[in-house]
Amino acid sequence: MEEWGIEEIVRRVLEEMSSTRSEPQGSIGNGIFLDMNDAIEAAEVAQKELVKLSFEERGKIIESIRRAAIENAEFFAQMAVDETGMGNYKDKVIKNILAAEKTPGIEDLRTESFSGDNGLTIVELSPYGVIGSITPTTNPTETIICNSIGMIAAGNSIVYSPHPTAKETSIKAIEVLNKAIVEAGGPDNVITTVQEPTIEQANVMMKHKKIRMLVATGGPGVVKAVLSSGKKAIGAGAGNPPALVDETADLEKAAKDIIDGCSFDNNLPCVAEKEVIVVEKVADYLVSYMTRNGAFLIKSKDQIEKLTELVVDNGHANKKFVGKDLTYILKHIGTEVPAGAKVAIMNVEGNHPLVSAELMMPILPIVRVEDVDAAIDLAVKVEHGFRHTAIMHSKNVDNLTKFAKAIQTTIFVKNGPSYAGIGVGGEGYTTFTIAGPTGEGLTSAKNFARRRKCVLVDGLSVR
Numbered sequence: 001m002e003e004w005g006i007e008e009i010v011r012r013v014l015e016e017m018s019s020t021r022s023e024p025q026g027s028i029g030n031g032i033f034l035d036m037n038d039a040i041e042a043a044e045v046a047q048k049e050l051v052k053l054s055f056e057e058r059g060k061i062i063e064s065i066r067r068a069a070i071e072n073a074e075f076f077a078q079m080a081v082d083e084t085g086m087g088n089y090k091d092k093v094i095k096n097i098l099a100a101e102k103t104p105g106i107e108d109l110r111t112e113s114f115s116g117d118n119g120l121t122i123v124e125l126s127p128y129g130v131i132g133s134i135t136p137t138t139n140p141t142e143t144i145i146c147n148s149i150g151m152i153a154a155g156n157s158i159v160y161s162p163h164p165t166a167k168e169t170s171i172k173a174i175e176v177l178n179k180a181i182v183e184a185g186g187p188d189n190v191i192t193t194v195q196e197p198t199i200e201q202a203n204v205m206m207k208h209k210k211i212r213m214l215v216a217t218g219g220p221g222v223v224k225a226v227l228s229s230g231k232k233a234i235g236a237g238a239g240n241p242p243a244l245v246d247e248t249a250d251l252e253k254a255a256k257d258i259i260d261g262c263s264f265d266n267n268l269p270c271v272a273e274k275e276v277i278v279v280e281k282v283a284d285y286l287v288s289y290m291t292r293n294g295a296f297l298i299k300s301k302d303q304i305e306k307l308t309e310l311v312v313d314n315g316h317a318n319k320k321f322v323g324k325d326l327t328y329i330l331k332h333i334g335t336e337v338p339a340g341a342k343v344a345i346m347n348v349e350g351n352h353p354l355v356s357a358e359l360m361m362p363i364l365p366i367v368r369v370e371d372v373d374a375a376i377d378l379a380v381k382v383e384h385g386f387r388h389t390a391i392m393h394s395k396n397v398d399n400l401t402k403f404a405k406a407i408q409t410t411i412f413v414k415n416g417p418s419y420a421g422i423g424v425g426g427e428g429y430t431t432f433t434i435a436g437p438t439g440e441g442l443t444s445a446k447n448f449a450r451r452r453k454c455v456l457v458d459g460l461s462v463r
Contacts, residue, residue, distance in 0.1 A: 024189065030175040031192045036204040039192040040159050043130045044210050047157035049187035051127060055106060057185060062105040062153050064184035068176050069100035069145045076141040079169045084137050086323025091265035092142075094424065095432075099145040102423045102430040105153040108445035120460040125449035127155030128232065129212040132205045136218045138268045138323065138360070139432050140166035141173040143217050146432040148177055148191055151215075154449040159211065160193040161202040163218070171195070206231075213448070217433050227438070234447065235437040239270040239388025240358040241418060242379035244403060245278040245286055246372045246394045250415070254393035255289030261391070261417030262364050263294065263342035264424075268323045270434065271389040271411055271418045275355045275382060276345075276366045277375045283368045287345065295364070296326070296341035304346050304354075306333040307363070312353045317360055326362045350378045372396075376403050383407060387436045391418050410434055410441040 024045070026038035033039035050058070069076075077092035112123040131151050135143045140162060151158050162170030174191050181190050194201050205211060206229045214226040214233045223235035243258050245251070262273040278286050291297055298304055310332055311318050321329050326344055327337045337344075343362040348354055354365040369375045372394075383390060389411040392403050404412050411421035411434070420426030433443045440447045 027189075028195060031178040031189050032171060032175065033192060033194050036159070036161075036194050036201040037208070039194055040130060040132075040205065040208050040210050042189040043157040043159045043192045046187045046189040046192075047127070047130055047155075050152070050157060050190055051155050053186070058153065058155065059106045061181050061184045061186045061190075062149055064180040064186075065145070065149055065152070065177050066100045066105075068180035069141075070097055072173075072176050073097045073100070076169065076173060079172060080140050080166065083169050084140065084166050084323070086138065087265040087268045088325070095139065095142045095265065095269075096145060098423055098430050099142045099149075099432060103146045103149040104429050104444040105149055106445065108150070109154065109449060110446075115461045115463065117461065119455070119457045121453060121455045123451055123453050125154065125446055126452050128448065128450055129156060130159060130210055131156045131213045131215060131448060132159050132161065132208075132211040134161045134202060134214070134216040134218060134222055134226065135163060135166075135170060137163040137166040138270075139217070140169045143432045144170060144173045144177070144191075146430070147215065150431075150433075150443065150445040151448045152181075152190060153445040156213075156448055157190045158192070159205055160191065161205050162193060162197045164197050167197050170197075215433060215443075215448075223437050233438065234433070234435045234440055234443060236433045236435045236443070237386065237388075237437045238358055239386045239434075239436070240274045240356075240383055241271060241389040241391060241409075242383055242407075243273040243276045243391040243393070243418070244372075244375050244379050245276065245282065246375065246392075246396060246399050247279045247282050248395040248399070249282070249286075249393035250395070251282055251285045251393075252289045253415070255286055255295075256293045257393070257415070257417040258364070258391075259290055259293045259295050259343050261419055263362050264417070264419050266323045266325060267343075267360055267362050269419065269422070270358075270360075271421050272360075273364065273391055273418050274358055274360075276364060277350075277379050277382075278366060278368055279372060279375060280368045280370060283366070287347075287366065290343075290345055294340060294342035295345045296330075296337055296343070298335070298344055298346040303333060303335060304348065307344070307346075308353050311359060311361060311363060312357050315353065315357060317357055322360045324361055329361060329363070350382070355382050356384075372399050372402075376406050379403065380406050383409065388434060389413070389418060389421060391416075410436050 024042040073096035216226040217236040226233040423430035
């Protein structure tokens with residue numbers, strides 16, 4: 001047998017290490033693949049390596065993801081605005097940092113234990129394996145940052161299917177986060193996707209036998225698709241959040257909070273105020289304060305009709321105007337927007353198309369009602385049972401309680417802007433996957449893990 005010197009041994013070991021870390025079939029690098037099947041296979045290999053790491057090592061990976069997301073928050077924000085033409089740079093920076101800093105990590109995975117005469121039982125949270133995640137054009141990097149932290153903390157790898165209109169932004173986020181994972185000692189391809197996301201590639205992902213869970217953030221169509229897949233599925237769907245104002249509210253503060261929430265990222269967040277329902281006796285005061293805080297009141301019925309025809313398409317938001325600036329929208333009906341105006345408001349009836357459609361643009365209809373009971377009834381109706389988000393401005397605890405019980409939304413914000421519900425100026429953690437349709441609510445790492453019960457009979461009970 002040939003005898004090797006130390007230099008030859010080192011050379012061969014390095015070559016072997018290099019070959020084991022070579023890119024998988026169809027890989028472009030940093031988690032990007034030409035074909036969805038290859039992306040899934042690579043993610044499965046990565047997940048098996050990920051779970052071999054200690055919990056402490058997994059925590060270091062999460063911290064590395066957080067740092068990378070924060071360092072690139074401004075870059076991601078500008079890229080998203082440039083590619084999608086939706087929202088605004090300043091607010092997207094806030095959302096990226098929010099997702100990085102306030103999404104729960106490994107600390108969310110808490111063990112339960114029971115001990116007694118018959119021994120010890122523990123219930124722990126363990127990974128599903130490979131999760132398929134469909135992400136929206138409205139929050140292309142925020143959702144990826146948030147889902148990656150929660151899903152990887154739970155020990156999963158992720159295959160993303162980004163919305164095609166935000167593919168470049170989403171792919172860049174995946175590349176950046178993959179590098180962060182590897183730099184922290186994690187395996188390659190914990191996060192993967194395809195270079196050209198399409199409906200066909202998404203269907204491959206949803207049907208693939210190695211995808212153990214599906215998580216979809218988007219409209220009713222995509223949520224219905226994952227719920228029909230036969231797999232464990234989490235659906236984060238639409239919302240049409242009403243903001244209710246009763247006669248006890250601090251009207252000046254309520255007006256500012258509503259405009260701030262409605263205008264945040266040009267109303268793209270599903271939590272944002274989509275319509276205001278106000279008790280008649282204080283409505284004029286509220287509207288007056290709103291106009292002092294960035295609202296532009298459209299009084300002409302003709303203009304309101306033209307605006308409705310422009311932004312509502314067959315009962316839904318006209319996609320051409322979703323997330324656009326107010327100036328851009330109103331110029332299409334020949335209306336000039338005053339300096340400083342962020343949101344257009346108008347008085348309409350409760351059955352108006354501007355009220356029933358989730359517009360996701362800085363257009364905010366106002367409905368006047370006789371009393372708080374009528375306000376609650378209408379708010380429940382126009383929320384459409386999505387159980388997503390509702391907002392109320394009131395100093396009457398009984399009214400707040402009555403509305404909360406009637407609306408039954410995942411998020412209920414009291415006396416603040418809607419975005420307080422996802423952690424901007426409000427307490428608690430954040431998420432950009434708010435699962436109303438499937439009931440998980442504000443998802444975090446624990447929702448991306450299976451509960452496993454381990455029972456030791458007649459042992460380790462030391463009472």
